[in-house]
Amino acid sequence: MSDEEVPVLIVGGSLVGLTTAMLLGHHGVPSLSVERHAGTAIHPRAGHFQLGTTELLRQMGLEERVRTKSLETYSATGGIIAVESLAGRELATYVKELNEGVEGFSPTVRVFINQDVLEPILREKAVELGATVRNRTEAAAVEQDDDGVSVTLRDLDAGEERTVRAQYVVAADGNRSPMRARLGIGMRGYGELSRSITIYFRADCSELLRDRNQGVIYVHNPQLRGFFRLDRAGGTGFLVINTVGEDVTQDSAIDVQSGLTEERALSYLRTAIGADMPMEIVDVANWRAEANCAERLRAGRVFLAGDAAHVVPPNGGFGGNMGVQDARNLAWKLAAVVRGEADPSLLDTYEAERLPLCELGVQQAYTRYATRVVPERGSDDVEPPVPDIELEIGHVMRSPAILSEDGDDGVVHLHPSAAGGRPGTRAPHVALPDGRSTLDLVGTDFAVLRPAGDGVDDWAPPGATSHLVDADGFADAYGLSAGGATLVRPDAVIAWRSRGPADRDELSRALATALGRSV
Ligand SMILES: Cc1cc2nc3c(=O)[nH]c(=O)nc-3n(C[C@H](O)[C@H](O)[C@H](O)COP(=O)(O)OP(=O)(O)OC[C@H]3O[C@@H](n4cnc5c(N)ncnc54)[C@H](O)[C@@H]3O)c2cc1C
Numbered sequence: 361m362s363d364e365e366v367p368v369l370i371v372g373g374s375l376v377g378l379t380t381a382m383l384l385g386h387h388g389v390p391s392l393s394v395e396r397h398a399g400t401a402i403h404p405r406a407g408h409f410q411l412g413t414t415e416l417l418r419q420m421g422l423e424e425r426v427r428t429k430s431l432e433t434y435s436a437t438g439g440i441i442a443v444e445s446l447a448g449r450e451l452a453t454y455v456k457e458l459n460e461g462v463e464g465f466s467p468t469v470r471v472f473i474n475q476d477v478l479e480p481i482l483r484e485k486a487v488e489l490g491a492t493v494r495n496r497t498e499a500a501a502v503e504q505d506d507d508g509v510s511v512t513l514r515d516l517d518a519g520e521e522r523t524v525r526a527q528y529v530v531a532a533d534g535n536r537s538p539m540r541a542r543l544g545i546g547m548r549g550y551g552e553l554s555r556s557i558t559i560y561f562r563a564d565c566s567e568l569l570r571d572r573n574q575g576v577i578y579v580h581n582p583q584l585r586g587f588f589r590l591d592r593a594g595g596t597g598f599l600v601i602n603t604v605g606e607d608v609t610q611d612s613a614i615d616v617q618s619g620l621t622e623e624r625a626l627s628y629l630r631t632a633i634g635a636d637m638p639m640e641i642v643d644v645a646n647w648r649a650e651a652n653c654a655e656r657l658r659a660g661r662v663f664l665a666g667d668a669a670h671v672v673p674p675n676g677g678f679g680g681n682m683g684v685q686d687a688r689n690l691a692w693k694l695a696a697v698v699r700g701e702a703d704p705s706l707l708d709t710y711e712a713e714r715l716p717l718c719e720l721g722v723q724q725a726y727t728r729y730a731t732r733v734v735p736e737r738g739s740d741d742v743e744p745p746v747p748d749i750e751l752e753i754g755h756v757m758r759s760p761a762i763l764s765e766d767g768d769d770g771v772v773h774l775h776p777s778a779a780g781g782r783p784g785t786r787a788p789h790v791a792l793p794d795g796r797s798t799l800d801l802v803g804t805d806f807a808v809l810r811p812a813g814d815g816v817d818d819w820a821p822p823g824a825t826s827h828l829v830d831a832d833g834f835a836d837a838y839g840l841s842a843g844g845a846t847l848v849r850p851d852a853v854i855a856w857r858s859r860g861p862a863d864r865d866e867l868s869r870a871l872a873t874a875l876g877r878s879v
Contacts, residue, residue, distance in 0.1 A: 362510060362525035366392045366492075367698045369511055369526035371499040371539055374401055375475055376666030376683035377532035378482040378493070380691055382420060385489025387695030387804055387850070392524065393486075394497040394513055400483055403560070403645055404474035404598060407434075407589050408575065408677030411752040412786075413684045414468045415799060415852065422481060423468055429481070433591045434472035438575030442732065445634025446568040446588070451580055454732065458575060461749060465776045466789050467797035470752075472575045472589075475680065502529065502542055504660045528694055528707075529662045532683070535650070537668035543659040549652035550726050550741070553673055554614035556586070556649045559599045559625050563639035566594035578732055579632045582606045584616075585733050587675075588632065599632050600674065602649055608734045617646045649673040651726040653718050657711040663690055670718045672725035675732050676748070682721045689714050692804075692850040696875060701823060706876030709759035716772050717755050724751055750775055757784040761874050763856040781838035783856055787848045788837040790829075798834065799852055801827050806855070806871060807848040811835040816843065821868045823875070847871060 368384055370377045373395025384391045409417075409426075417426050430436070440455035459469045483493055494513075500521065501512040509529045514521050531539035540547075569590070577588040584604045590597035605613045612618075625644055630636060650671040657664050666683030690710050696702035723743050730742045750773040758764055762784045779785040787809075790798045801807050808820040812830035820826035824847070838846050843861030847870050848854055855874035858866060872878075 361523070363522040364392075364524045366390065366524060366526050368392075368528050368530060368694055369394070369499075369509070369524055370530045370532055371511075372532035372534060372666070372668070373397075373483070373493050373495065374532070374534065374666075375406060375479060375482070375680050376668075376687055377530070378479060378486055379416075379684050379687040380530050380532060380665060381491035381493065382482055382486035382489060383687055383691030384695055385486055385491045386420065387692055387699075388490075389695040389698050390490045390492070392526075393491060393493045394499055395493065395495050396498050396516065398495050400479035401476040403558070403643070404476050404589070406475040406478075406674075406677065406680035407472050408681075409471050409473060409478070410677060410681045410748070411462065411466045411468065411470055412688075413681050414471055415466060415753070416684060416688055418468045419799070419802065419852075420485060422485060425481060426473055426478065427469075427471060429477050430471040430473040433474060433477070434575055435573045435592050436469070436471070438472060438573050440576045440578070441572070441574055442578035442580050444581050445579060445632055446565055446577065447634030448581070450572075452578075454578070455748075464789075465749065466753060467791075467799055499533070499539065502539065502662070504529075504662065509661045527661065527698060530687075530690065530694075531662055531664050531668045532666045532687075533668050535648075535667040535671040537664065539662065540654060540664055540668050543662060545659060545664065546655045547652040547671070548655055549650070549722050551650065551652065553649040553651060553726075553729060554602045555617045556600060556602045556647055557616045557620065557625070558645045558647065559601070559629055560597075560642040560644070561599065561629055561639055562596050562642060563629070563633065563637055564595055565590060565597075565633060565637075568633065568635065569594040580733075581631065583631045584628055586632070599629055601628055601632075602673070602729075602733045604628070608736050620644070649729065651722050651729065653715070653722045657686075657715055657718070658707070663694075663707070663710060665690060669714075670722055672722055673729040673733075674725075675728035676725050678721045678725045678751070681752070682718060685717070686714055688851045689853075701875060703876035703878070706761055709761045709876070712759035713757040713762070717757070720746070720772055721751065746773055747775070753786050754779065755784075755786065756782070757853060761855065761876055762853070763870060763873060765857075781840065781846060781854060781857060783854045785854055787846075787852050787854055790831050790834045790837050792829070792831050798829065798831070798837075801825075801829075802848055802850065802852045804850055806850065806874065808845055808867065809834075809838065809848060810845045811838075811840055811842065813842055817864070819864060819867075821864070821871050824871055847874060849874060 856870035
C-alpha cells in the first residue's frame with residue numbers, strides 16, 4: 361500500500377530536477393521532487409547558460425528576471441580567455457564576447473548566472489505551477505511493475521519512511537546517481553579525467569583584471585591548470601584546479617585532492633592569481649572531472665536526466681545545459697502521456713532523440729577539456745570542436761515521432777542558418793512585426809505555423825494552435841511555400857512540415873504521429 365500517489369516523482373531537487381518540475385507544472389501535471397539537501401545549491405557550480413537554456417527561460421517568462429540577476433554578478437558581454445596567471449601573460453582567447461554570432465538566430469542571449477542564484481528562481485516557478493518540492497527527503501528504494509513505480513522515501517530529519525506510488529519517475533539525482541546504479545545502467549565514455557577541486561575565495565583581484573571583462577579565465581602554467589570565475593568587481597569567485605605539476609601524464613598530476621591542506625590550497629590560489637595579496641578561502645569542494653554518458657536513458661518507467669545521464673567536465677559549460685535540454689524533451693512527453701493525450705510509446709522517443717545528443721555533448725566537453733586544460737596530452741582521442749551555437753540550437757533529432765523528410769543526410773548538428781525548418785531541428789527564430797519571435801508562438805500546445813496569405817486555412821487539430829505568420833523571411837526560414845505548414849512541438853522542435861499545401865487530414869495525421877498514436 362502506498363501512502364501517497366503522484367503522476368510523476370522526481371528524485372533530485374537541483375538544477376535538472378527543478379527544471380523538470382517547472383515544466384511539468386507548465387503542462388498542468390503536478391509532481392513531487394525529493395531532495396536530500398535542506399535547500400537548493402550552495403555552490404555556484406554552473407554559471408554559463410547557453411541559448412537552449414535561455415530560450416526555455418524565456419518561454420517560462422523568466423528571461424528578464426534571470427538577466428537582471430546575472431548582471432548583479434557578471435557582465436553581459438564577458439568572454440573566455442586563458443592566462444598564465446591573473447597578473448601574468450594572456451595566452452589565448454577562446455570566446456571573444458559571450459554573445460558574438462548569436463544575433464539573428466535567437467530572440468535571447470547567453471548569460472552567466474551562478475547555479476545557486478538560478479535554482480531558487482526555478483524552484484519558485486515550479487511551486488507556483490503546482491509542483492511540490494520536499495527537502496531533506498531521500499529516495500531510499502524503488503520498485504516498478506507494469507502499472508507504476510513505488511518509491512520508498514525517507515525523511516532525513518524524522519527518520520520516518522513512507523511509500524509513494526508514481527506513474528513515472530525522473531532520476532535527476534546527479535553524477536553518482538543512486539537510481540542509475542539501482543537500475544543497473546552503465547556509463548561509457550572517456551572515464552575519469554581528474555580529481556579536481558574548486559576553491560571558493562575572497563581576494564581583491566580588481567586591479568589584475570584591468571579592463572578584461574571576462575566570464576571565465578583559464579589559468580595555464582607549469583604549476584597548475586584550471587579556471588577562474590570571478591564576479592564583475594573581481595573580489596569573489598572561485599578557482600577550479602584540474603591538474604597540478606608539470607607532467608600532466610603522471611597520475612599525481614590529475615589528483616589534486618590527495619593530501620590537500622589549507623596551506624597548499626592557498627599556495628595554488630596565489631600561483632593562479634600571480635601576486636601576493638590578502639586572500640581568504642571560503643570553502644573547498646572536491647569533485648571528479650569525467651566525460652561519460654549513460655548507456656540507456658530509460659529503464660521501464662524511470663528516466664535518467666541531467667548529470668545522472670551524462671557527466672562532463674565543466675569546460676564549455678555543457679553539463680547543466682544538457683540536463684535542461686533533457687528536461688525540456690522529456691517533460692512535455694510525460695505530461696501528454698499522463699493526461700492521456702499521447703500514447704505511452706512516445707516516451708521511447710526520449711532516448712532515441714536525446715542519447716545521440718548526450719553522446720555528442722560528452723565528446724565536445726571532452727574536446728574542450730583536452731584542448732584547454734591538458735593540451736600536452738596530445739589529441740589522439742580528441743574530436744574536432746563543433747561550434748557552440750550548433751550544440752545549443754543546431755541539434756537534429758530523429759525518432760518515430762518526428763517525420764523526417766526524404767534525403768535525410770543523418771547529421772546531428774548544423775548551424776541554425778542551415779537548419780531551414782527541417783523536421784527534428786529547433787524551430788527557427790524569425791522576428792515578428794510586433795517585436796516577438798516565432799519561438800514565442802510555442803506554448804503548451806503544438807503550434808501550427810503557416811505563411812499568412814489569401815485563403816490560407818487558419819485551422820489546427822485539437823491539441824494544437826494555429827498561427828498565420830506574416831513576417832519577413834518566415835517562409836524562407838521554415839522552408840515553406842504558399843499554403844505550406846509546419847508543426848512545432850511544445851519543446852520548440854519541428855515535428856513535421858509540408859513545404860506546399862497540406863490538407864487537414866495530413867495535419868491531423870502528423871499530430872497523431874508526433875504524439876506516438878498509430879494512424
Ligand atoms: C565547478 C563547476 C562548474 C560548472 N560550470 C557549469 C557551467 O558553466 N554550465 C553548465 O551547464 N554546467 C556547469 N557545471 C555542471 C553543473 O553544475 C551540473 O551539470 C548540474 O548541477 C547538474 O544538475 P543535476 O540536477 O543533474 O544534478 P545535481 O546538481 O548533481 O543534483 C542532483 C541532486 O540530487 C540529489 N539526490 C541524489 N540522490 C538523491 C536521493 N536518493 N534522494 C533525494 N535526492 C537525491 C542530490 O542531493 C543533488 O542535489 C559545472 C560544474 C562544476 C563542478
